[in-house]
Every structure is written in C-alpha cells, then in structure tokens.
Amino acid sequence: MKRLILPFILLTIFMSGSFCYGQSDTISKQKVKKTTKVWSLSFEQGAMLGNGTELGDQLIESSYYNGLDLHLGFSKNNHKDVYNQVYRLPVLGLGWYASTFHNADVGKPNALYFFFNMPMSFERNKKFTMSYIGAFGLSYNFNPYDEMENPSNLFVGSYRNCYVNFSFLLNYHFNPKWVSHISLGFKHFSNGSFKLPNSGINLIPLSIGVTYKPSEFKPFEGEMDLPEFIKNNQINIALSAGSKNYVIGDPNYLKAVIGINWLRMFNYKYRAGLGLDIFYAEKSGERSGTESTFSNTMSVAAVGSWEWVLTKNFYVPVGIGIYLHRNEENDENTPYYERVGIRYRFANNIFAGLTIKAHGGKADIFEWTVGYTFHNDKNTY
Numbered sequence: 001m002k003r004l005i006l007p008f009i010l011l012t013i014f015m016s017g018s019f020c021y022g023q024s025d026t027i028s029k030q031k032v033k034k035t036t037k038v039w040s041l042s043f044e045q046g047a048m049l050g051n052g053t054e055l056g057d058q059l060i061e062s063s064y065y066n067g068l069d070l071h072l073g074f075s076k077n078n079h080k081d082v083y084n085q086v087y088r089l090p091v092l093g094l095g096w097y098a099s100t101f102h103n104a105d106v107g108k109p110n111a112l113y114f115f116f117n118m119p120m121s122f123e124r125n126k127k128f129t130m131s132y133i134g135a136f137g138l139s140y141n142f143n144p145y146d147e148m149e150n151p152s153n154l155f156v157g158s159y160r161n162c163y164v165n166f167s168f169l170l171n172y173h174f175n176p177k178w179v180s181h182i183s184l185g186f187k188h189f190s191n192g193s194f195k196l197p198n199s200g201i202n203l204i205p206l207s208i209g210v211t212y213k214p215s216e217f218k219p220f221e222g223e224m225d226l227p228e229f230i231k232n233n234q235i236n237i238a239l240s241a242g243s244k245n246y247v248i249g250d251p252n253y254l255k256a257v258i259g260i261n262w263l264r265m266f267n268y269k270y271r272a273g274l275g276l277d278i279f280y281a282e283k284s285g286e287r288s289g290t291e292s293t294f295s296n297t298m299s300v301a302a303v304g305s306w307e308w309v310l311t312k313n314f315y316v317p318v319g320i321g322i323y324l325h326r327n328e329e330n331d332e333n334t335p336y337y338e339r340v341g342i343r344y345r346f347a348n349n350i351f352a353g354l355t356i357k358a359h360g361g362k363a364d365i366f367e368w369t370v371g372y373t374f375h376n377d378k379n380t381y
Helices: 002-016 023-029 054-061 082-086 284-288
Strands: 035-048 066-076 091-100 107-119 128-142 161-173 178-190 201-212 232-245 252-265 270-281 298-309 314-325 336-346 350-359 362-375
Touching: 035 091, 066 107, 066 201, 091 128, 107 161, 128 178, 161 201, 232 270, 232 350, 252 298, 252 362, 336 362
Parallel strands: none
Antiparallel strands: 035 066, 035 201, 066 091, 091 107, 107 128, 128 161, 161 178, 178 201, 232 252, 232 362, 252 270, 270 298, 298 314, 314 336, 336 350, 350 362
16 A cells, blocks of 8 residues: 555646636636547556465465556537436546566566446536446466466466456546546456466456546536437347367367347346357367267357447447256356356447356356347437
8 A cells, every 4th residue: 555655646746736727617618529538547556366276376475466557538528418328427448557466477467458437426516426447458468377487377378368347436526627536446367268277367456546638528417318218129149259278288179159139128228138059169079088979069058148238339248148058078067157248239230249258257268259139229329
C-alpha cells in the first residue's frame, strides 16, 4: 500500500492546477460534443494467487506485482440513446496495460484490451460516484514454461495469453474534466489450454488513478424515457473452433462445436434460452491409444444460455452446458461446463466473437466463433 502513496500524491498535484475551472460555468459556455473522449491512467499493485503447487508458491514468494493501466474511452452525449440511458452514460473504448512481477521467470506482461465502464447511478454532478469496469483482450511478453530454460513458471505455457479484468471503482469528481478513483478487482491471464501448463495467473489488484475528459460531458438530467420494449425471439446458429494442448510437450489438436440456441429477449439488457451443442475432438482415439470412432470424437450437450446486451450489436454470451454424451479423454472431465466471452453482431444478423469454455473453472478451450442470428426484433434503438 505504501508504494501507491507516492503515485497518488503526484496525481493529486497534477490535477490541482485544474481546480480553477467552474463546473456549471464551463459546461454552459461550451457547445456539447456528440462524443466525449475519456482518458484514464492508473497505478496498481496486489496479491498473486497460488496454483496449489509448492513450486508455484515459491514463485509467488519471490515475485512482487505492480502495473500501469492506460485507456481511451468514448462516451455518447446523446441522452435519448437507449443504451446510454440503460447503462447511465457508459464509457467504452480500448486500453493498454503493462506490469512487472520483478521476476524473470514470469516476465513483464503487457496487454491490449477492449473495456466498458458502467456507472452504478447517473452522476448528476455528484462528487462521489461508483462504477464497475470490465475488460477483455490479448496479453503478451510472458516468459512461458520451458522444461529446460524456465521450469519454475507452472502458471502459463505461452508467450501470449488472454487478459480479463473486472473491478469496482470509487470515483471522486474534482470538476467535469478531472476525476480520481480507487478500485479493487480481479485480473486473470490464461491461454485456454492452447499450451500447457495453464493454471493461469490470478491477481487481486488495488489501484489508484485519474481520469481526464478534454471536452466535458453533459450530465444526465430529468428522468429516463425509454420506448416500451417489444419482447422477441431469436435463434442463433454458431460454428466455433480452437486448438487444444492435452499434454505438456505433445502436439495440439482441433476442437470444434456447432451450437443452436433459441433465445427470448425480455428487455433491452437481457435475453436467455436453451440450446444444443455438438462437439468434435480430433484424433480422440489416437490420444487414448485406441481407434478413433464416432462415439469417442463426438460429444453432445444441452445448454442454458444467457446474453448480456451492452449495445445494440455488442454483447456478452454466458452458458452452462450439461453433457448428454461426453468423453473424458477429450478433457470433458465433469458432467457440465461453463462458457463466457464477447460477441459482436454485424449487419444485424452475422456475428463473430471469442468465448472460453471451462470445466469447473479449469479452461478447456478458446472458441473462435462465427454465426448467424434469425430474429424479428421490432424495437427501435
């Protein structure tokens, strides 16, 4: 915590020069732009969680984690926009992350990511507000496991990994342009079993930072005025594929799935339904020392699906599957699995995205997905 004090003091001094700007006067004198840029810089440090091995614990004890986060977001100033109202003037954008564990066995990972920052209530010129931030992207610059060169890193076996972050923020608004924040969250690095070992790196970081808005945003006033939502049904047909490593040092194998889901969209934010997944695992028999057959290469599962809609086209799919037929030699070692990721719908029907499938929290595979949605959504967004 002491190492965070100096950056916090520097940030406070840096922002103090801007206190002379009047909040309401500045807004009234400037023409409000359609989109507000939002720059944010934060410093963080925190605890690294173990993987249950003695060697992993030794690596944690010899490491010290801290990081820096810089991102650029965009906030719409159109208060009649449906999702601007639903999510209380959210900020969406791109970011860059850098960290060090002060240990060459882990490396100095960086990440490029997409993020969203959702206020928990309309700011309405409040001094203190709360929000939550989610981020998903690609990390790089790890020093991966190597049996001869780097046997200590039992957490990740690849140079590139996915980057996931979720944090809660407490914000203090000095004025419409400058905001400071303190946050507590969870970060995760994993390659989805693309290259073993892959217990993943999990962090609980505490961060402090500052946000700057070069052109001030227009605070929400009045009450929400959303058009009445028209419930509708949707059918998703998706094809996903990925590469999986079953044993350290062995080749990778193709895993693929065809999914069909019926979903009911209940409101602007959520849709849920049921579906069927049909899985294919390449050369299952070869890996188990038997002949590859239809039965040991194919698996079938019933799926309960839920989608969290962030914008008209961008959403987070979540699924819980129960196997009707499974093969443990394909790492289907529990009767159920979980799935979560991001997707974007193009041209109102075609979608693409990335999800991670896991068994009891242990990653199975990254699923690169394309698909088509049949729907008759009569809502205006």
